[in-house]
Amino acid sequence: MEKPQALAALSALANDARLDLMRLLMPLGDQGLAAGEISRVLGLSSSRLSFHLSALEQAGLIRSRKLARNVFYSVDAAGMGGTISFLLNDCCMEHPEVLACCRRGDSAKSTVTEPQGS
């Protein structure tokens, strides 16, 4: 993934509503969920939801599929994976401590990175 694309994806993810949206769609796989249903679950107005959905779709993080009157949205696993991969490989250059934090699924509370105590 190139930097502009990664930047677009990061910008898209850096929003409360859109992060909730990704978390809602993630376990549903390719089937996804209709826009109206998403709007009901997340409590977003239709125009607001449409705005956020198109932001995520433009960033390559979700896909849409028209079915009768409904539009179903589902996560684009490759887009999301590519974004995380960009952070891990291109940005962090597989920095060992960063990798360790990821594998632990750990939060920011480690002091092992500070051997210099003087």
Next chain:
Amino acid sequence: MEKPQALAALSALANDARLDLMRLLMPLGDQGLAAGEISRVLGLSSSRLSFHLSALEQAGLIRSRKLARNVFYSVDAAGMGGTISFLLNDCCMEHPEVLACCRRGDSAKSTVTEPQGS
């Protein structure tokens, strides 16, 4: 890592200059680089750099250390790792296809995720 903290980190990363900054600091480890040197390397004005540095520091992605007249900035591996871990675990719930993309270090060009052809 909690959602507000992850959102702050994602917002901080969703910027061209700040992404460059992280990539510059990443291989330097705990030693880091002085602000003036960073400004020279990246070609940023001092006030602009200071603005971006404080954004990254507030987001918990870098640390600062005063040394004589200089302020050295270095990556906070735990913060960066926690952010990636949040995306991978909390947001993607370790979605197998997302994980696969990450392990491959692959970009968004995979069609293996689409077995349904009819």
Next chain:
DNA sequence: TCCACGTTTCAACTGCTCATGAATCATTGA
């Protein structure tokens, strides 16, 4: 054909992010 429903688009407004240059602060050496 007409209406209802699901969804998107539009215009207007608010607030935030970012860039710029000047001013300020802290530290060091003369």
Next chain:
DNA sequence: TCAATGATTCATGAGCAGTTGAAACGTGGA
């Protein structure tokens, strides 16, 4: 003490992101 250096803060302005409600669009059923 004073000047020079390194870094941050401030005020300003431009532009973008997000919210809202109304209008428009496409589709399917009566």
